[in-house]
Amino acid sequence: MFVRPVMLAGAMLCAFVQAQTFRITSTTPNGEVPGGAIYPGDSVQFVVTAVREGITMPITARIVLREFNADSGALIRELSNTGSESNGVYRLQVSGYRVPSQTCHGSGS
Amino acid sequence: MRGTELKVRVELQASIEYFVQTNTGLVRQTATSAIVRVAVQYPTVTSISVSEVPLQSYTPLVRVTVRGAKFSAGKNNFVSLLKTNDHTKTIFAASPSNPDPYENWLLPPAQQQYTITPRVINEETIEVALSSLIGVAAFNSEASTLAHIGDYDIVAHWEQDAPTGVSRFGAIPAYATGLVKVTPARTDDFTKITKLDVVMDLLNPDPAKRTPAV
Numbered sequence: 001m002f003v004r005p006v007m008l009a010g011a012m013l014c015a016f017v018q019a020q021t022f023r024i025t026s027t028t029p030n031g032e033v034p035g036g037a038i039y040p041g042d043s044v045q046f047v048v049t050a051v052r053e054g055i056t057m058p059i060t061a062r063i064v065l066r067e068f069n070a071d072s073g074a075l076i077r078e079l080s081n082t083g084s085e086s087n088g089v090y091r092l093q094v095s096g097y098r099v100p101s102q103t104c105h106g107s108g109s
Numbered sequence: 110m111r112g113t114e115l116k117v118r119v120e121l122q123a124s125i126e127y128f129v130q131t132n133t134g135l136v137r138q139t140a141t142s143a144i145v146r147v148a149v150q151y152p153t154v155t156s157i158s159v160s161e162v163p164l165q166s167y168t169p170l171v172r173v174t175v176r177g178a179k180f181s182a183g184k185n186n187f188v189s190l191l192k193t194n195d196h197t198k199t200i201f202a203a204s205p206s207n208p209d210p211y212e213n214w215l216l217p218p219a220q221q222q223y224t225i226t227p228r229v230i231n232e233e234t235i236e237v238a239l240s241s242l243i244g245v246a247a248f249n250s251e252a253s254t255l256a257h258i259g260d261y262d263i264v265a266h267w268e269q270d271a272p273t274g275v276s277r278f279g280a281i282p283a284y285a286t287g288l289v290k291v292t293p294a295r296t297d298d299f300t301k302i303t304k305l306d307v308v309m310d311l312l313n314p315d316p317a318k319r320t321p322a323v
Binding site for chain 1: 115116117118119120121122123124125126127128129130135137138140141142143145147148149150151152269270271272273274275276277278279281282
């Protein structure tokens with residue numbers, strides 16, 4: 001079979017530069033869709049789907065949730081979990097995250 | 110309003126560990142996804158249509174607006190007014206169609222209202238009535254009534270269906286302070302009692318028999 005050298009070189013180049021990436025494709029709940037907002041006091045189970053690209057020998061996929069103080073930017077806590085894979089699509093889940101409740105009390109009490 | 114009003118932002122990031130074949134063997138590497146930000150909503154009470162509520166006055170129509178709320182007719186919506194430095198002192202919020210709750214019991218039983226149904230104007234605005242602050246009879250002291258004078262905090266609640274994956278217990282609250290105050294009672298030195306109707310048998314189904322002949 002005759003293969004043009006330029007085609008062979010191109011294919012090799014593509015294989016060489018193909019990046020190994022992991023990309024989130026969906027998140028539930030999702031505040032970007034109507035009715036998807038979460039509020040203080042909510043107990044949330046996040047389900048994230050992700051796909052790998054250019055990765056041929058995967059080992060383990062993880063999801064991490066990071067909660068920051070919105071005012072100071074300080075990291076408050078991290079929740080992490082592994083997930084399952086089916087046909088190259090990963091389903092990652094963080095359960096039991098509770099959005100801190102707002103509480104109020106009188107200035108003099 | 111003083112409190113632990115911690116506001117948070119939440120991020121999700123996925124990662125995967127994998128092997129790469131190199132000339133020297135398999136090398137373990139990690140790829141991480143872009144960060145996905147999850148919005149947490151913090152609605153706030155932005156306005157109330159009265160800025161002052163005199164003691165012993167009944168305010169039948171008050172509109173409360175909450176930016177980010179989802180008030181919906183048929184759901185539980187309610188408003189509370191709490192004295193800023195003493196949350197044991199409150200103004201009762203009733204249905205706009207209700208008479209002052211202190212007078213409610215004077216109505217015939219069939220007309221008395223026991224449920225609070227704020228009127229939903231739109232998703233972010235509801236209408237309630239504010240009851241009068243009568244306190245106790247002033248035979249001994251007016252101090253307990255006058256103690257209600259001051260600034261009040263507002264808490265508005267509404268029920269909203271939770272999205273998939275969210276467990277929500279109770280209503281969603283929004284807070285504000287510094288928007289409304291209770292002021293001293295309006296005085297009227299010209300008030301005279303000219304007629305006094307006495308009801309002796311309030312529950313008698315015959316109206317003619319409720320009031321005794323004088």
